[in-house]
Amino acid sequence: MAGHLERMPELALEWHRAGKGAVIATVVETWGSAPRAVGSQMVVSGAGEMEGSVSGGCVEGAVVVEAMELVGSGAAKLLDFGVSDDEAFAVGLACGGRIRVLVEPVGGALPVAVLEELVTARAARRSVAYVADLDGGARRLAPSAEFAERFRMDRSGVEEDGRTFVHVHNPPLRMLVVGAVHIAQALVPMARIAGHDVTVIDPRPAFGAAARFPDTDIVEEWPDEALEALGLDARTAVVTLTHDPKLDDPAIRAALGAEVYYLGCLGSTRTHAKRVARLAEAGFSQEQIARIHAPVGLDIGARGPGEIAVSVLAEVTQRLRRG
Template identity: 65%
Template sequence: MDRIPEQALAWAEAGQPVALATVVETWGSAPRRAGAQLVVAGDGTMMGSVSGGCVEGAVVIEALEALEDGKTRLLEYGVSDGDAFAVGLACGGTIKVLVEPVRPDALSVELLSDLVAARAAREAVAYEVALDGSARRLVSEGHTDRFRRDRSGVDEDTGRFIAIHNPPLRLVIVGAVHIAQHLVGMAREAGFDPVVVDPREAFGSPARFPDCKLMNDWPDAALREIGLDARSAVVLLTHDPKLDDPALHVALGSEAFYIGALGSTRTQASRLARLEEAGLDQDQAARIHGPVGLNIGAASPAEIAVSILAEMIQTLRRP
């Protein structure tokens, strides 16, 4: 999850003039999708990107001018394939960027603070803004399809830009094994917030998993405490039914978008038989990806972690 709204609020609360630039529409092969943001402080410091290239320089200039006159700007940049490289747009493309100064008569600190608070509380919210900057609000209802697809964009009916702020993706790994050590870093780079659960403190230790949230608790209890939602993935790596099966019961009763379990085809068959005996129907059990990961011939722990992360992303983006 990007930290652009959080950075904008921090700078504003520290007394810095701040402007937010947001991609609202794209055509062709623009490298950043709608919703991508760049925050610019009054001293020219910036964070984030709207194109991944030299368009940032032009946007920063416009943002600094917006801080001078207090006006919202809708910018459009379009280039041919021949000129694309010079302005940072791969193979040509067009983007529209909305620049909003953070000030009482534009994007207020109060509204920005409400957005940041909702993100911190894992609440899905949409920021609606008129492209001329005349109206803004946060809503938590409506835009069902946009929330499901995690897709910001201009609403054809109202002409307003809808910025979707879904809770950050979360990965709960049950089993602090070697594969998990690789998967944590890879998942974090892909935008997941990883949590490792293992009651065995020798496995789930800070030395083995630095800078990662650890829970040395029984998996079913830990999963209930975490509270799985539709932005959560669960991967079971213990290979131990005493740990995996109780966790599966909790995960299968949740809205987690991905549930994967390590083991061979034979292990998966035994797992499904145990779940059936425990009263779970076949439709519930069918949600388990087992053997876990895409079949890419992975052999090493790192390669298996790649296959797991790839399957998680495929399940999320191509349901």
């Protein structure tokens, strides 16, 4: 999701509350070779500070000028930019294109109450849509169910009516990996590149050593306690890799009781059959148990930790995007 890793709404609210004034610029439509996705944002303060990006450099200057003029005013402005082939080449694009940018002053076109509600929802990891009428003044937040397909695909954009812009605010994707094993060492950096916030959970200090997982959040607690503390939701994938029922089973039970979009467990077909028997004995229904992807990963004939990690990430992505 464009902007989900960026704190543009939060920054706009901070600058507004600090009395600097704030304007949010959002890419609402693109054609051709646009450098930034729809939903990308930039925030400009009345003091001339700016954060974020709407184009990768080719129209930022013009947007800042327009934004500065709107600080403290009421109206929003819709800017249309054509990027010529020459300009596009200068900023590293193969060909030209067009970008439409919605520029909204906080406290004017963008009501402070709506921005506060958006920031609160993002902090609570709640999926919401910011809906703006490009031809009028209406601004509101909508539940993800109202635009389910957009949320599933993380796709902001203008509706078919040509005037309703829907900005998808999905919480960051998370992957919680139980078991700091060889496959995890390959999976963690791959998942991070694919846009997940990754946490490794393993109560065994020798396995979860920082040297084995550089720049990674490592939780040295029992998996069920760790998962409860971290919280599980519909933007979370859980992957268990320890092969040890004492560690995997508590994590699986916790994940089955939550809304996680993916639960995958390492182990052979025979290992999984024993796991299913234990879960059934513990009171889980066949429907619940069927949510488990096991053996973990797409069947691509993977051999070795790296290839198994590729198969896991592929299956996680398939589950996320195809439902």
